Amino acid sequence: MIKKKDHWEKVFKTKTPQEVSWTEAYPKNSIDFINQLNLDIRLPVIDIGGGDSLLVDNLLEMGFKDISVLDISKKALQRTKKRLGERSKKISWIVSDILDFKPKKKYTLWHDRASFHFLTNSKDIDCYKEIVNQWASKYMIFGTFSKEGPLKCSGLPITQYSCESIAKRFQKHFDPLECKYSIHQTPFETQQHFIFSSFKKKC
């Protein structure tokens, strides 16, 4: 079986953004959810499995000063850096499997669109949970396929979530704030059903 990292490096080496289902011209749900949190732009935010998403461009435009983007694929981050040019120097780029991530600081906002749902066994999900319990200090936003969404993405199995099931995953340390169902129009004019949910750390 092809290794996770090799899979993603190959995707980002061989496919353009128009050739993958998850591409968004504008990450509206993520930005709407972030705006609702009214965050201090000086505080650290991280995009997990950021790939070559335009979220980071928008975070820069929103004025965020401490942005990190993590991805298992070096090529994905290289593509984003190239797009941003000089502005890429303002970002902390982290090439890592999220399950091996050893953060050096806490993140006020933890964002993950379509990366967490690739974890399909309880050991990996528990490992991710341990990482956020320790390193996500205030808010989290997740975008995942919903129960009406696909069972696979990029040929890999995923875990589908409902607003209830994702809240249950994180209930020990995070309270749900908001959750909405959303239909993503892929670049190939097909639809994918997502949920977007936000959480606040329990005191």
Ligand SMILES: C[S@@+](CC[C@H](N)C(=O)[O-])C[C@H]1O[C@@H](n2cnc3c(N)ncnc32)[C@H](O)[C@@H]1O
């Ligand atoms: C479906 S894409 C979504 C990309 C981006 N978040 C977006 O919304 O456009 C999934 C991304 O997660 C990354 N990824 C998958 N598994 C990962 C893992 N275990 N650790 C870190 N990144 C991972 C992939 O390389 C890819 O960039």
